[in-house]
Amino acid sequence: MDSNAINPSCLLYGPLDARFEDRPIPALTDPHDVIVRIAYTGVCGSDVHFWLHGGIRTYVSQTQPLTMGHEASGTIHAVGSAVTSLVPGDRCKAGRYNLCPAMKFAADPPVVHGTLTKYFMLPADFCYKISENIGLDEAVLLVPLAVGIHAVRLADVKPGQSVVVFGAGTVGLFCAAVAREFGASIVVSVDILESKLKFAKEFVGREAGRTAMPDVSLTVEENAARLARDHALGEGADVVIDASGAEMSVQTAIFALRKGGTYVQAGMGKRKIEFPISEMCEKEIAAKGCYRYGPGDFDLGISLVGRGRLDLSGLISNIFPFERATEAWEAARRGEGIKTLIEGPKD
Secondary structure (H helix, E strand, O other), rough: OOOOOOOOOEEEEEEOOEEEEEEEOOOOOOOOEEEEEEEEEEEHHHHHHHHHHHOOEEEEEOOOOEEOOOOEEEEEEEOOOOOOOOOOOOOOEOOOOOOOOOOOOOEEOOOOOOOEEEEEEEEEHHHOOOOOOOOOOHHHOOOHHHHHHHHHHHHHOOOOOOOEEOOOHHHHHHHHHHHHOOOOOOEEOOOOHHHHHHHHHHOOOOOOOOEOOOOOOHHHHHHHHHHHHHHHOOEEEEEEEEEEOOOHHHHHHHHHHHEEEEEEEEOOOOOOOOHHHHHHHHHHEEEEEEEOOOOOHHHHHHHHHHHHOOOOOOOHHEEHHHHHHHHHHHHHHHHOOOOEEOOOEEE
């Protein structure tokens, strides 16, 4: 790549078609905006889906390519004239928000570009200044942490409750760990990969953390009964959070709940699946959807990490240079490690 590039960026033109290009450095036309020099961008499941399929609900095209990346950290490069909370050189985590009809996230096609670039502009209100004890690589993880916090807050987890989390990827790990911090006495992480369960046991730990692997030869009802029996959940768990999006997990989750329990769907999966509505009705289960994160979630996440309640260092498995971004997506597609990062462009 040309070392004199203005703003090197990684753009997706379609499935398996990523190109590295020079784009203009953003101009500060709004006095409330800032420009961030990107240090790291995290890779999540949606990035892999975009890489393989070109989008999820909306899609990129040859005429409207998209700069990828939406989990990012960096340092403030420049600030608008009305910005007083940040100055150039501040270390920050960039984030955006949730159910407003006008809401736009980074890497949101067809018009909002993402953070796989050297310089990224966004409103100052959506930058979170981080303390010196949080590394810029670790700061990327504050996005999935905020999602986990959002799910646990939606579930209204209370001290002494039992919580089961399906999926031990990054978001699932954070759902389990945050449930523990909210006082859950039993937290069971469920996954089909032994390596992820081993990490989950160590990460959640502190007596509450437990793990379970479903038996694919059993029905979802049988797996739910086995889960309740093995972990002394009585008639079922108080709260179940699905962070996998897998149909079998969703179905098992409903059967694993007690009567009057709470179910939160945090994982994005297929748009149409078979859902056990009769079981949900007969148990009078409260079911909630979870979309990314909301007000206060980043603040709580920064507090938990800053106070040493959550250690992010062990979650980062791979860091790829900017020029090998597609290799990072492929590594995530294969399920390698826990969290993969991509470095920002170098000088």
